[in-house]
Amino acid sequence: MTIQLSRRRLLQAACGAAPALLAPSWLRAQAPYPSKPIVVKVAFPAGGPADESIRAAAVVMKRSLGQNVIADNLPGASGSICAMNVLRGASDGYTLLGTTGIDFLVAPLTMASARYSPEKFRLAGFAGISDFILVSNPTLSFKNVDEVIAYARNPKNRPLSLAHWGPGSGPHLVGADFQARTGVRFLEVPYKGAAPVTTDIAGAQVDLTFIPMGGPTYGMIKAGRFKPIGVASKARHPSLPDVPALSENKSLADFEYSQWAGVLAPPDTPDAVTARVLEAMNAWVASPESRARRSVNLQRAIEPMTMAQAQAFLTSEHAKLTRIAKNLRLAGQ
Structure with a gap:
């Protein structure tokens, strides 16, 4: 009798466990996110402004999330190679995209190979925001943008080269608008990211570039390895009071990028996972490390965001940059 009762209980226990065993893995897994290291795939080479900002943020993200946050560089094609690589992975929050706004949003409009829909991604926080600045290599004698335009308009002069990191990239869009407004034409030289552009501007291999003021840019200006021409903002930057805003030129009114x-x-990606990443990124923007970084590399201050605010910003930026790209006839190239 005892043996029969034991067998019956074993059968009941086995039958009762069956539904749990048949449940999907996501339902069975109870470990809170994150339970293992997170990889942020960075769309540009190591050492550039975007890479440096994301790596700095990753330190505070690790502290907030309680897991290692690893930056893995996958550059090329204005960041679209990295975006599509992340798209092919699992949407579980353990592989994230680290990129820059203009490049990410415009590349699908200008490159047939960039086959992704930016608006379907979820913005989970800012690592940094920087105004663009036009710089030349240190061997050139230009003191301001008027001299650059006058030189470029003179057919007797050699064409000036303008470095950027590929079709659809931020510097490509800014440079295209600059040329459209001023009527000048530069010899465009594409790179894979800001880091090699920085090297070749400092080494006088190319003449000009539009580059974000964050990352190593300000240090390169202070060291005399970049010559600043003008800031793409409404007003001069207080840390560079002698460098004009490009909008001071009549041809470039409201030239702000x-x-x-x-x-x-x-x-x-599940809402709860995206919200947890955003919480960690908000911890970054409010951190002493972020404030210290902004004070030395001229980045703008950033306010923490809700998920709704983050997605509304991404939607607005996508609409604005799509309009600019189409007006410049960059879309569909």
């Missing part, structure tokens, strides 16, 4: 570096979650 900034670049944001951020972390994005791929489509279909």
Whole structure:
């Protein structure tokens, strides 16, 4: 009797466990996010402004999330190679995209190979925001943008080269608008990211570039390795009072461009996971490390965001940059 009762209980226990064993893995897993290291795939080479901002943010993200946050560089094609790589992975929050706004949003409009829909990603926070600045290599004698325009308009002079990091990139869009407004034409030289552009501007291999003021840019200006021509903002920057705003030139009224570096979650990432990443990024923007970084590299101050605010910002930026790209006839190239 005792043996029969034991067998019956064993059968009942086995039958009762069956539904749990058949449940999907996401339902069975009870470990809170994150339970393992997170990889942020950075769309540009190591050492550039975006990479430096994201790596700095990753230190505070690790503290907030309680897991290692690893930056893994995958540059090329204005960041679209990295975006599509992240898109092919799992939408579980363990592989995130670290990129820059203009490049991420405009590349699908200008490159047939950039086959992704930016609006389907989820913005999970800013690593940094910087105004663009036009700089030349240190061997050139230009003192301001008027001299650059006058030189470029003279057919007797050699064409000036303008470095950027590929079709659809931020510097490509800013440079295209600059040329359209002023009527000058530069010899465009594409790179894979800001880091090699920085090297070749400092080494006088190319003449000009539009580059975000964050990252190593301000240090390169202070060291005399970049010559500042003008800031793409409404007013002069207080840390560079002798460098004009490009909008001071009549041809460039309201010429304002900034670049944001951020972390994005791929489509279909659970809301709770995206919210947890955003919480960690908000911890970054409010941290002493972030404030110290802004004070030395001229980045803008950033306010913490809700998920709704983050997505509204991404939607607005996508609409604005799509309009600019189409007006400049960059879309569809």
